[in-house]
Amino acid sequence: MTVPTDNRVRITVWSDYVCPFCYLQEPVLERIRAEYGERVEVERRAFELRPDPLPTLDPQGEYLRTTWDRAVYPMARQRGMTLRLPPVQPRSRNALEAAEFARDQGRFDEMHNALFRAFFEEGRDLNELDVLLDAGMSVGLDREQLRAALEEGRYTEKVLADERLAYELGVQAVPTMLVGRASDPLEAAEALSGAQPYEYVRAAVERALQGNRREKLRGTTFLPQLPTL
Template sequence: MSNSLKIDFVSDVSCPWCVVGLYGLTQALDLLGDEVQAEIRFQPFELNPNMGPDGQNITEHITEKYGSTPEQSQQNREMIRARGAEVGFAFRTDANSRIYNTFNAHRLLYWAGLEGLQFNLKEALFKAYFSEGGNPSDPAQLAAIAESVGLDRQRAEQILASDEYTREVKEEEQLWLSRGVSSVPTVVFNGQYAVTGGQPVETFVGAIRQIISEAKGGTVS
């Protein structure tokens, strides 16, 4: 069926533009309705793979990583908050928020994909971190978030206490890096068309319509 769409959403749990991009994408799919049958699969990307267990203050981290001043960080947060509000998401991060390691969250997302609850878990992880100030590297919080979307809490605890799905997540991360993904979100349609960044709804609508028409007509512009 030419209007079916496989979407790989490469992202990190602690990436605010990934939230904006995801909500932009899902609202675009809602607008398109029957024009497209989409299947979204979340692919792992770690912005801070070497981050320690205690995390780091967000302002300090952004100054070190990007050379931003606290004022620039503040402006960036305000811009993200405004873009979040446009798509109905409440960002509540401030200068005292922290950045954490997200590898365990990606392991749980991999498992949730096998259970058919990946989208639900991704959304819950975004809300826990950006709206509620949670810690996505804390096993107890992760297990509670998993349970909140209908996953088995004991199974989640078991996975977190072991190295289960470590190899799979690392392999997926390497795959996307090898395909040239260097920033997130990167949204890949049918394995060949990529849209990067937290794009607005209309950008996704336009891109999806173009991909569908090319698939139907067999032409590539």
């Protein structure tokens, strides 16, 4: 039986495939989904950290190395994940569009995970077409159909629409999660910014199920604030 929207929680997540904290949040979200089943829906939306013409980060620079040493590697060990600092810092628009193609093919979750693994475990450049096509093939997508979708920019507007909505709601960093009842507007959701521990996300889900909210999105700061990019 499908759970009515009044009794279901929606977690809307803005993330980017070049953000390590977005990848580090995945085990928490999967645990929540496993625990709550149909009572929790995870809705994923795109957010480019550094769209053109903003400069990308220097993969050998002090900022990234310090961030990884102080935050990424310790959190990865804590969550039982293996990440390594990628040798490149690519644009992510094409990867986000590839994920949207996969969504239309019913393979979003698989592609979502494949893109994270390709970048943070294999160190592959997500701005290279062949890397995206390889990821797609690995999860059962048609290589040439994916190529055509990317070359034609078929999903560009979908990615841009997600980003416009993020800006309208005040989302400024990733990962950002809006946790609220599925029947309520996103503006009414509680905002969690950063790679949150399971206990914090679960508490937000419980508040939403009970109709309570600790923090609205508009006119407030995100609490609690944990690592983001």
